[in-house]
Amino acid sequence: MRLSVNIDHIATLRNARNEFDPDPVEAALIAEKSGAAGIVCHLREDRRHIRDLDLERLRQAVTTKLDLEMAMTQEMQEIALKTKPELVTLVPEKREELTTEGGFDITRHYKTLAEFIKPLNDASIAVSIFIEPEQKSIDLAKKAGADIVELHTGIYSLKKTDDEREKELEKIRHAALFANTLGLSVVAGHGLNYRNAASFSRIMQIEEVSIGHAIIARAAFTGLEAAVKEMLQLLRREA
Template sequence: MKLSVNVDHVATLREARGGLEPDPVTAAHIAELAGADGIVCHLREDRRHINDRDLRLLRETIKTKLDLEMAATEEMIKIAIETLPDLVTLVPERRLERTTERGLNVVDQIPYLSDVVLEMHKHDIKVSLFVDPDPKQVEAAAKTGADFIEIHTGEYANARNEKAQYEELQKIKEIAKLARRLGLGVNAGHGLNYLNVIPITKIEEIEELSIGHAIVARAIFVGFERAVREMVRIVKGI
């Protein structure tokens, strides 16, 4: 299984003071050196953490894979075409949310999202749709022509007891199997940390995990490189 490191919350810390440090681009380089298979960033409409300069420099300098999380808006579609990330992950976006709270409602947007996927494919950009572990959403995702889904693991990560967590884990397993049967690649992420990620790493159908906040939080105590290396070892089982 692969690990892509999300550097959004390095930028969140920078923006808390409105200065230049810590630099998410530097964090991305350290993550690559520590064994990450890719870098994830979410360019939000309000630019609350990652900004246009970060995205440009990430595209110019990282050596692995760049996954741009974005809303499927005209502005972001234009930026993606100009930047040419290796993958775009389409996510829902609300101004008042602290972080992405749910998956895309693909069922109600199949024609529009199909057009977005087609436009990305014209520029050799692969597309992933961030979806809840809901069979209807995964089936709709397959109809859009997307290359991947990213399973929203938030409900699993936030489960209040072992029974609830087990039930959410079973949903994720079934959705991963369904997606593969439908010809979709499978990624997963949101709320995963150094403990709850372990059962997720056992799901054979999942190819890659996107993890950011837990790594940044761990880095406060042990340093960013070590925090990434520790997660790499867990995800890859080494």
């Protein structure tokens, strides 16, 4: 299983003092050197962490895969077409949320979504949609032109007992299998950490997990290189 590292909260820490350190680009390079298969950043409308210049510098520096998480807006589409990350992941976004709270409402936005994706596809930018692990959403993602679905694991991460987690994991497993039958690649993310991520390596249809907050938090004590390597060891241990 591959690991993509979200470096947003390196920028959060930097922005707390509105200075230059720590540098998200330096964090991305350390993560790549430590075994990450990709770097994720979320350019939000309010620029609360990653900023436009960060994205430009990341595009120049990242050699694995740059995944730009973004809302489905005209501004973000234009930025993506200019920056040309390898991957765009469409996520819902609300100003008042602390972090993304759930999957993209693909049923409500399907018509607009299909029109939004086409220019990205035409520019050879792969498109992923962050959705709930449900067959209807997966089917609509495929029809809209997505290449990848990222299954929302936030509900799984909040479960309290082993039985509850296993039940939610089975739901995610079935969703991943269905997505594969449609020809979609599958990744997973949100709320995954050093206590709950390893189980995903048992789901062969999931190629990659995206983890940010947990790794950056661990890095405060161990350093980023060690934090990334520890997560990779956990993901490979269950395989």
